Amino acid sequence: MSSTSITKSPSALAVSAAATHPSPLGNILTIAKRELAGYFASPVAYVFIVIFLLLAGFFTFMVGGFFERGEASLVSFFVWHPWLYLFLVPAVGMRLWSEERRAGTIELLLTMPVTAWQAIVGKFLASWLFLALALALTFPLVFTVLYLGHPDLGVIFCGYVGSLLMAGAYLAVSCMTSALSRSQVVSFIVSVVVCLFLILAGWPPVTNMLVQWAPPWLVDGVAGFSVMPHFEGFQRGVLDSRDALFFLSVMVFSLFTTGVIIRSHRAG
Amino acid sequence: MIKVENLIKAFGPKLAVNGVSFTVERGEVLGFLGPNGAGKSTTMRMVTGFIPPTSGRVAVGGHDMVEDPLPAKRLIGYLPENAPAYTDMTVAGFLGFAAELRGLRGEAKRQAVNRVVETCFLEGVLYQSVDTLSKGYRHRTCLAQAIIHDPEVLVLDEPTDGLDPNQKHEVRTLIRRMGEHKAILFSTHILEEVDAACTRAIIIDRGQVVANGTPQELRQRSDVAGAVSLRVQGAAGPVVAEKVRQLPTVRKSVVLKEEGATVWARAYPQAQARDGEVEQSLFQLAVRENWKLGELHVEEGRLDEVFRAITMPDTGRAEKEVTRA
Numbered sequence: 010m011s012s013t014s015i016t017k018s019p020s021a022l023a024v025s026a027a028a029t030h031p032s033p034l035g036n037i038l039t040i041a042k043r044e045l046a047g048y049f050a051s052p053v054a055y056v057f058i059v060i061f062l063l064l065a066g067f068f069t070f071m072v073g074g075f076f077e078r079g080e081a082s083l084v085s086f087f088v089w090h091p092w093l094y095l096f097l098v099p100a101v102g103m104r105l106w107s108e109e110r111r112a113g114t115i116e117l118l119l120t121m122p123v124t125a126w127q128a129i130v131g132k133f134l135a136s137w138l139f140l141a142l143a144l145a146l147t148f149p150l151v152f153t154v155l156y157l158g159h160p161d162l163g164v165i166f167c168g169y170v171g172s173l174l175m176a177g178a179y180l181a182v183s184c185m186t187s188a189l190s191r192s193q194v195v196s197f198i199v200s201v202v203v204c205l206f207l208i209l210a211g212w213p214p215v216t217n218m219l220v221q222w223a224p225p226w227l228v229d230g231v232a233g234f235s236v237m238p239h240f241e242g243f244q245r246g247v248l249d250s251r252d253a254l255f256f257l258s259v260m261v262f263s264l265f266t267t268g269v270i271i272r273s274h275r276a277g
Numbered sequence: 278m279i280k281v282e283n284l285i286k287a288f289g290p291k292l293a294v295n296g297v298s299f300t301v302e303r304g305e306v307l308g309f310l311g312p313n314g315a316g317k318s319t320t321m322r323m324v325t326g327f328i329p330p331t332s333g334r335v336a337v338g339g340h341d342m343v344e345d346p347l348p349a350k351r352l353i354g355y356l357p358e359n360a361p362a363y364t365d366m367t368v369a370g371f372l373g374f375a376a377e378l379r380g381l382r383g384e385a386k387r388q389a390v391n392r393v394v395e396t397c398f399l400e401g402v403l404y405q406s407v408d409t410l411s412k413g414y415r416h417r418t419c420l421a422q423a424i425i426h427d428p429e430v431l432v433l434d435e436p437t438d439g440l441d442p443n444q445k446h447e448v449r450t451l452i453r454r455m456g457e458h459k460a461i462l463f464s465t466h467i468l469e470e471v472d473a474a475c476t477r478a479i480i481i482d483r484g485q486v487v488a489n490g491t492p493q494e495l496r497q498r499s500d501v502a503g504a505v506s507l508r509v510q511g512a513a514g515p516v517v518a519e520k521v522r523q524l525p526t527v528r529k530s531v532v533l534k535e536e537g538a539t540v541w542a543r544a545y546p547q548a549q550a551r552d553g554e555v556e557q558s559l560f561q562l563a564v565r566e567n568w569k570l571g572e573l574h575v576e577e578g579r580l581d582e583v584f585r586a587i588t589m590p591d592t593g594r595a596e597k598e599v600t601r602a
Contacts, residue, residue, distance in 0.1 A: 030351070031380045039377040043363070043370075050365040050406075113361035117422070120325040120357075121378045122350040275328045 036123045040131030041138070044105075048139050053104075061097055061143045068093065069150065081158030086150055087168040087244045091208050091236060094179050099200035101140060102183025103193045105132050106271065111191045119275070129267050133184055133260075140176045144169065164246030171243020174256035175236055179204050181263035188270040207259075211235030278303055278352070278430050278460035279324060284333035286319050286484075293319045295484035296333075303429070306456035308475035308492075309464035312588050316484040317464040318358050321434050324462065325355045337430055351379075354428035356436055360419035364408035368399055368418050371407055372425060379426035393421035396451070412439040420448070424455070431455065433463035437470060449473045468580040471495075482588040495583050502578025505555045506533070506543045511568035514540045520566060524558045526550040539571070 031039070048054040065086065069075050073085030109115035118128055154160040179200075186200040187193075209215050211232040219228045239252040279301040286294040294316040301307045311317050322328045324335050326342045326349065335342040340349035363371055372393060376386040394400055397417040402410060407418060416439055423431060436452065437445040445467075452461060452474045465471070471478045471492050478495055480488040488495055496502060509517060514532040517540045521530040527544045534541040546555040556573060563570040 031378070036378060039374065043366070043374050046370070047363065047365045112364060113357060113359055114363055116322070116327050116357040117355070117361055117375075117419075120327050120350060120353070120355045121375070122347045122380075123378060124347070 030122075033124070033127055036127045037131040037134065040118075040123070040128055041135040044132045044135035045138060048101075048136070054139065057097065057101060058143050058146060061093070062146060064093055064097075065089070065147055081154040081160040083150060083154060083160070083165050083168055084244065086147070087172060087240075090172045090175065091240060094176055095201060095204050095208065098140065098176055098179035099183045099186075099197045099204065101136050102180045103187050103197040103200060105136060105184050106188040106267070107191055107193045107196045110188075110274070111193075115271075119271075125268055125271055126264075129184070129264055129271070133181060133264060136184075137173075137177050137180055140180060141173055144173060144176065161246060164244075167243045167246045167248055170248070171240050171252070174243075174253060175240050178207070178236065178256045178259040178263075181260040181267075182207070185263040185267045185270065188267045188274075207234060207236045209235070211237055278338055279432075279462060280334075280336040281320070281324060282334045282336075284320060284323055284335065285331045286316075286323060286328070287331045292484050294323070294330075297481065297484070297486055298333075299479055299486065299489065301430075301460040301462050303460050304457060305477060306452060306461045306463070306475045308471040308478035309462060309481065310466065310468070310471065310478055310584065311464075311481040312466065315481045315588070317481060318434055320481070321355075321432050321462065321464060322357075325353055325432050326350055327357075351426075352428055353430045353432055354423035354426065355431075356420050356423040356433040358434040359438075360416040362407045362415060362419050362422070365406070367404050367406055368394075368410070368414075369403045371418060372421055375422040375425050381426065389425050389427075393425050396424065397421040398447075413441060413444050416440060417444070417448075429459055431459055431461045431463070433461065435465060436463055437465065437467065445470075446473075468584060471580060480584060480587055487587050488583070492580065496578035496580055498586075499576075499578030499580075499582045500586070501543070501545075501576045501582065504543050504545045504576045505559060506541065506572070506574055506576055507559055507563075507570065508539060508541050508572035509563060509568040509570055510538045510540070512540065512566065514542070517542050517568075520562060521559065524555075524562060526555045526558050543576070 068089040069083075069086040073089060075085045078085060106115070109118060119125060151160075151165060154165070182203050183196070183200040186203065187196040189199065190196050212235070216228055216232050219231060223231075236256075239255045242249045242252045279299075281300070282298050284294055284297045285292065297316070297320055299307065309317050309320070319328070323330045324337070324342070326335075326346050329343055335349075337349040338352045340346075340352075342349045363374070366374065369390065372390045373386060376389050379389075381389050394403060397420055399414070399417060399421060402414050402418075407415060410418065416436075420433070420436060423433065431452075433452070437448050440448060449470060452463060455461060456474070456476065463474070475492055477489070477491055479486055480495070488498070507521075512520070514535040518530045518532045521527055521542060521544050524544070526547055527550075528547045529545040530542060531545075532540060532542050544555055544559060556575065559573060560570065562568075
């Protein structure tokens, strides 16, 4: 090999001395940066963004009747988001941990001087940021309604905040299911099912089914998991901290469970 | 630097690692030998903190791996089995990522990357994506990641697996050189590597340490260690064997091979035979019998034989009992 010694030469000592212990935030950012770059290194990111924008446009204009409503609002845009995210968010989140486990890089990552939660948060933030970017690219819609009339920008802003929070909640669920399996396909399917439950939990056919035999507290409990009522507030332009808290607690719970799952894999 | 005490790992009812203890000090290269599935990788994963032990203790540089993992992990560079790397990154990007997680930023990071790129011969592929690399390059990329922070402790799981003979030689040389100042634990199932790079070796079998010593010490456990091999012309094989066996210093003799008029035989010395006695008596025998003596040498003992004797349940049970005692 080369004559350059990698043992304790003076320059090597300088390298060791230059190494500072990175803060937890530093580690999270390093991991998030890598993960985000990972999306754009493959066609996945571009395919996702294009499909997201096409579908969002299709539902807004063709299905939602954007023009027929005769009002300058983005209601017909936001109303489809729970359904759009149902398939698209798991597609973004499915690789987070499945891929690490399949490729064995999880062994590299978790033997680095980082904690598991730093890795989990870093990876989650990266994909959330990616979703935020996709969502931000719908900005021409905002300009469209601004051109057409005088929309309530506060309502639109609320819609975006709610949509982003909902995407984060779905994503955290995908992150959790992604830790369950080495297979991205399995993690995608499980994630879609769980997210579908989050959508349908408060839907009358579901609650009616429960009402027959379940005690009222269980019916209310199940219905309480529904994302729909919480997202509706945002769509109407109501920034209710309880709604935000709901989405945030889904995220915290799911990410915490991700950590438990990863720990249990390692414990064997 | 590495201190492992009574390490146990159970996967369900199966004990993958069962009471392994060893230490590796600075300046030592400890070879970790064993058949596939012996528990080498599992032990290394516990040493590096990837999986927690069921019981037992791992300390690196005095830091307990379970209680205080981050300071312990900072000291370690780790090359996992199969050399995993993020396939969607370039080599430069991957090494930069590893450097950042090791706390190297800016100029220090640039220098560290340059240093390992030079050490591991990665200049040619620096901006190539990891998934387009050949196995040898990928392995070296992962090795480069392990040494990027010039760690005091190196844990390498089969570092020469999948490399061509030249690359194997380079990696062994590198390990030996780094071992002068670091504590290195590396696993292999290639026995020549033990001679080439280790100061000490451990043989592990079914989760337990069955031998621990310098390569020289291990070799001496071999049956043939101390036996004298000879090549003569002038008599038939059975005759040679019989005459040799009749020498007072010889316990047992075997004919290894007979080809035309040439006989290869081996004499096993009596336990009380002194150094050089067997060779001398064989030489005198050959002179007396008027054999043409072509070769006469003392066997050093062979690691692969020791390895087989220790790790195969049916052959060499006696050997096993000796080592367990």
